[in-house]
Amino acid sequence: MTLTDAQQLGYINAQAADGRVNVELETDDGMVLNMGPQHPATHGTLRLVARLDGEQVTSADVMCGYMHRGYEKLCEVRSYPQVTTLVNRIDWLGSFANEVPFILAAEQLMEVEAPPRAQWIRTLLFELSRIANVSLFIGDLALQLGAQTPAFYAFRDREFVLNQIESVTGGRFHPNFDRIGGLKDDLPKGWIAETKAAMVRLRAFCDEMEGLVYGNEIFQSRTRGVGVIPAAIAQSYGLSGANLRGSGVDWDLRRDANVGLVYDQLDWKVWTHPDGDSYSRCWVRLQEVREATKIVDQICDGLPSGAIMAKVPRIIKVPAGEAYIATENPLGQMGYYVVSKGDTGPFRVKIRSASFNNISIAPWLLRGVYVPDIITILASLYFILGDIDR
Amino acid sequence: MAEDTATASAEAPEIVVDERREELRAVFVAHLGDAVLDSVIKPGDGLWIRVATDAWAEAGRVAQDKADCKYFDFLSAIDWLPSPYGRYEDSALDVPFPPPMPERSAAVPGYAGGESRLQVLASVAKTGTDLRVLLKVDVPDDDPRLATWIRTYAGAAWHERETHEMFGISFDGNADMRNLYLPSEFEGYPLRKEFPLLARVVKPWPGIIDVEPMPGDDEPSEGEGTEE
Numbered sequence: 001m002t003l004t005d006a007q008q009l010g011y012i013n014a015q016a017a018d019g020r021v022n023v024e025l026e027t028d029d030g031m032v033l034n035m036g037p038q039h040p041a042t043h044g045t046l047r048l049v050a051r052l053d054g055e056q057v058t059s060a061d062v063m064c065g066y067m068h069r070g071y072e073k074l075c076e077v078r079s080y081p082q083v084t085t086l087v088n089r090i091d092w093l094g095s096f097a098n099e100v101p102f103i104l105a106a107e108q109l110m111e112v113e114a115p116p117r118a119q120w121i122r123t124l125l126f127e128l129s130r131i132a133n134v135s136l137f138i139g140d141l142a143l144q145l146g147a148q149t150p151a152f153y154a155f156r157d158r159e160f161v162l163n164q165i166e167s168v169t170g171g172r173f174h175p176n177f178d179r180i181g182g183l184k185d186d187l188p189k190g191w192i193a194e195t196k197a198a199m200v201r202l203r204a205f206c207d208e209m210e211g212l213v214y215g216n217e218i219f220q221s222r223t224r225g226v227g228v229i230p231a232a233i234a235q236s237y238g239l240s241g242a243n244l245r246g247s248g249v250d251w252d253l254r255r256d257a258n259v260g261l262v263y264d265q266l267d268w269k270v271w272t273h274p275d276g277d278s279y280s281r282c283w284v285r286l287q288e289v290r291e292a293t294k295i296v297d298q299i300c301d302g303l304p305s306g307a308i309m310a311k312v313p314r315i316i317k318v319p320a321g322e323a324y325i326a327t328e329n330p331l332g333q334m335g336y337y338v339v340s341k342g343d344t345g346p347f348r349v350k351i352r353s354a355s356f357n358n359i360s361i362a363p364w365l366l367r368g369v370y371v372p373d374i375i376t377i378l379a380s381l382y383f384i385l386g387d388i389d390r
Numbered sequence: 391m392a393e394d395t396a397t398a399s400a401e402a403p404e405i406v407v408d409e410r411r412e413e414l415r416a417v418f419v420a421h422l423g424d425a426v427l428d429s430v431i432k433p434g435d436g437l438w439i440r441v442a443t444d445a446w447a448e449a450g451r452v453a454q455d456k457a458d459c460k461y462f463d464f465l466s467a468i469d470w471l472p473s474p475y476g477r478y479e480d481s482a483l484d485v486p487f488p489p490p491m492p493e494r495s496a497a498v499p500g501y502a503g504g505e506s507r508l509q510v511l512a513s514v515a516k517t518g519t520d521l522r523v524l525l526k527v528d529v530p531d532d533d534p535r536l537a538t539w540i541r542t543y544a545g546a547a548w549h550e551r552e553t554h555e556m557f558g559i560s561f562d563g564n565a566d567m568r569n570l571y572l573p574s575e576f577e578g579y580p581l582r583k584e585f586p587l588l589a590r591v592v593k594p595w596p597g598i599i600d601v602e603p604m605p606g607d608d609e610p611s612e613g614e615g616t617e618e
Contacts, residue, residue, distance in 0.1 A: 065571035072556075073580055076473065077587055108435070235517060237545035238462040249517050251461075257520030322500045324436060324513065324524060326463075337511065337524075339468060339500055350511070352464040360548040389571060 030058060033371065037066050045385055046359075050366065050374065057374065060366035062359060067389040075349040080106050080180060080316050083346065087336075088174040090353055091387040093136055094129035094330040096165070099178040102349075104260040105325040105338040106180050109318045114260065117306045118182035123261045124299045125165065125177065126327075127292040128195075131202055132161040133330035134289045137382050141282055142213045144379035145222060150213050157205040160198040167191060180316055182309035192300045199293040206290050214279075214286065223278035227365055227377035230276060237364070238357035241332025242288060243381060246281035248274040253328040261327070266298050278380035285382070317344050331355055331387055355387035408433035414457055414521060415439065421452045428502040440502035440526040446510075447537035449525055453514045454542050459523055462543035463513035465550060467529070467557040470497035471507050473583040475590075491584060494531075504528050508557060508582075510536055514543070529559055538563035556581040 030053045037047040045066035051059045071090070075083050084099045091098055100122060107113065114122070139154020162172045167188055169175035177184050213219055229239065234247040244251060252270040254263040271287035273280035320342040326335030332354030339348040358381050365381075366374060411431045418439055419426050425445035430438040441449040453459045474489040497507045506528035515522035529536055538561040539546035548570065550561040555569045558579040569576065578585050 065569070068571035070580065073585075073587055077590065232460070233544070235460045236462055236543050238464070238543075244517075251517040253520075256518060320500075322438075324522075333463075335463070335513075337464075337466070337513075341472075348468050350464065350466045350468075352513075356548065357462075357464075357545055360545055364544065 035374070037063075046383070046388070048362075048366075048374070048378075050371075052371065055370050057366050057369050057371065060363050060374070062362050064359070064385070064388050067385050069390065071390045072349055072351055075346055075351075077345065079344045080318060080346065083349070084178055085174075085176050087351070088176055089386055090351065090390055091133070091329065091331055091334070091355070091384050092173055093384060094133035095171075095173055096125045096169070096175045096177060097129040097133075097327070097329040098334065099176070100126055100261070101325045101327045101329075101334055102336045102338070103178045103180055104327070105323040105336050106316075106318055107260065108323045108325060109321045109338065109340050110180065110312070110316075111319075112181050112310055112312055114182045115307045115310055116262075116304045117186075118308045118310075119260060119262050120299055120303050121183055121187065121308065122178065123263065123266075124296060124303075125168065125175070126261065127295045127299070128161055128165055130292045130330040131289055131296070132158050132165065134285050134292075135161070135202065135205060137285060138209050138213065138282075138289070141379050141382075142209075142219070144375050145219060147213070147216075147219075150209060153205065153208065153212075157201055160201050164191065164195050164198055167194075179309065181312035182307070186308050187303075192303070196297060196300055199296050202293050203290060206286060206293075210286060214283065220279065222373070222376050223282065223380065224275075225277050226373050227278045227369065227380060228276045229361065229365060233361070233364070234276070237361040239332070239361060240354050240357065241328065241330070242281050242284040243332065243358050245270070245272045246284045247276035248272055253326055253333060257326070259325055259327075262299070263295075265302075266295055268295050268298075278376050281380045281382070315344065317342060318346070326352065329354060331382065331384060332358060334387075351390050353387045353390055355383035355385075356390070359383045359388055406433040410521060411437045414523060417457045418449070418452055418523075421456050422449060425449070430501045436522070436524060438502040438524045438526060440504060440528070443528055443530065443536065446527045447539065447542070449527070450512075450514075450539045450542040450546075453523060453525065457514075457516075457523065459514040459516050459521070461515040461517050462539075462545040463515050463522065465510065465512040465539065465546050465553060467508055467510045467553050467559055467581075468500070469508055469557065469581065469583045470499050470504070471583045472496050475586055488586070502526050507531050508534055508559060510553065510559060512539070512546075512549075534559040536561055540564050555579070558582065 030051050033050045033052055035048040037045040047063040049061045049063065050057045071086050074086055078086065083102055087098045087102055088095045135158050136154050139151040142150035165175060166172045168191065169177040229247050231247045231249050234244050234249060250270060250272050255270055258264050268291050271284050273284050318340040320340055322339050324335055324337045326333045334354050335352040337350035338346050341347040365377060369377060408431055414437055415429055415431065422441060422445055425442040426439060427442055428440045472492050474491050499509065504526065508529045510527050510529055512525045513522055536559060538550060547564060547566065550564050551567060551570050553559050554561065554567050555572055556579060
């Protein structure tokens with residue numbers, strides 16, 4: 001393609017007006033950089049096709065679907081209790097949190113409420129999934145920036161949390177523990193003390209990471225002011241979790257739209273950051289791990305006694321109706337729109353996963369950035385492929 | 391206009407009025423007028439509004455500018471036709487393949503009603519609150535086509551692509567309708583009910599195992615031991 005003089009001039013002016021340093025002109029289509037689907041710097045099988053002009057990205061396109069498993073279709077042939085096994089595999093680093101909104105939606109349609117102890121333990125496991133998920137993010141973030149050590153620290157300390165999840169549910173990654181009307185089992189003996197000890201470890205991990213990664217000059221210079229998302233754009237793309245709060249939007253479903261969990265009875269804080277850049281998103285996540293350890297401590301201290309299962313029929317049939325329940329999962333808002341026709345299984349389930357919306361901003365966000373920043377921006381958006389492709 | 395109440399609240403002994411959601415609905419009624427075809431409020435839980443097909447783009451603008459629902463949550467569709475395959479609980483020997491399609495009249499819409507087989511459903515929310523609006527719109531059966539929302543909510547672009555490949559609904563004005571998940575040469579719309587779940591066609595479900603009552607379960611539970 002050849003450009004006219006007027007077009008070339010317009011292009012240079014547009015670049016200069018954009019405040020971008022690079023005004024080198026490529027009159028052909030530029031270079032195409034293909035990352036993935038197996039590129040080591042992507043999380044899983046995401047493929048990114050970036051069109052470059054010199055060192056700058058002129059357009060970027062995200063190709064997903066390498067892990068599409070068709071859960072929405074599969075849910076239509078499963079019974080309600082069977083669906084939790086499927087949805088466990090959506091965000092595999094914080095699996096328990098995937099089960100909760102679906103179970104809550106089914107409970108709402110059945111007009112069943114879990115007993116208080118079950119609600120407390122659900123909240124406890126929900127926050128443990130958050131810690132397991134996001135602590136690994138912090139290690140992985142450093143890995144993307146070229147630091148190896150924090151990743152090993154993260155794997156080491158996440159193990160304490162996974163052990164606790166395993167000793168309750170029997171599964172390190174896929175607990176499948178939540179039931180309509182309550183939980184499968186109660187906590188094992190001695191678990192509370194072990195968990196509190198693990199939380200002490202995790203708080204030390206956060207302090208360590210804050211000094212090692214967040215305080216690092218290289219980390220700061222590569223993330224501060226990079227990949228800025230204004231609040232209005234973040235809302236219009238439906239970003240959620242730390243990506244939204246990192247843009248200064250003070251919205252957390254745990255505080256503002258709490259359904260069926262006990263966050264309203266606990267003392268905790270929603271962290272936001274006004275900058276909207278890569279650093280602020282990562283910073284908010286770090287604070288959320290700290291806050292989650294405090295929530296877990298409070299639940300361990302205040303756990304009520306009683307039953308863990310409400311009375312539900314042996315064969316679960318959910319009355320006809322529609323319900324949408326979203327919760328604040330480790331990656332952001334996760335919701336299930338459940339349509340029931342009074343059958344043993346759902347008629348239609350729409351899974352609203354956080355990463356799908358979070359990564360859909362990438363083509364907008366990557367336009368104009370430099371090639372090394374692609375990695376830091378994608379790392380700071382933090383997606384999990386199972387959560388995009390479902 | 392639009393004064394239906396949800397079945398859930400109709401059965402409740404006292405009539406609960408959800409003032410915040412009533413206000414939110416009033417905003418849509420004030421700006422869209424007759425284009426608001428039906429609405430349902432479940433007090434303390436949700437607001438469903440069904441708008442006319444040609445007012446879909448306008449409904450998005452009203453939601454964003456007038457109702458202050460700046461947060462785009464999701465957009466998808468529902469196929470209200472019952473699946474001809476049931477839930478694949480019968481042995482494959484019992485049913486012919488492909489089974490006859492259900493009558494068009496078997497498609498019964500959910501909350502806020504509807505006339506078409508396919509409905510598009512979108513959710514927008516007001517940040518900082520628990521208020522969200524679930525907007526529904528009928529899509530014509532013969533030509534499933536709708537106006538795009540990408541001028542209002544940028545995030546709708548991918549959701550419309552997904553809805554297009556899964557349900558075959560086109561969005562006028564959204565130029566990028568490439569498949570997100572499926573191979574580009576894929577034929578059919580997987581989330582439509584007439585599309586078989588191929589895994590179950592290749593290897594049929596062994597059938598429902600009868601559940602016997604547990605010892606000590608004296609009260610007969612609902613639908614015990616039998617499946618329809």
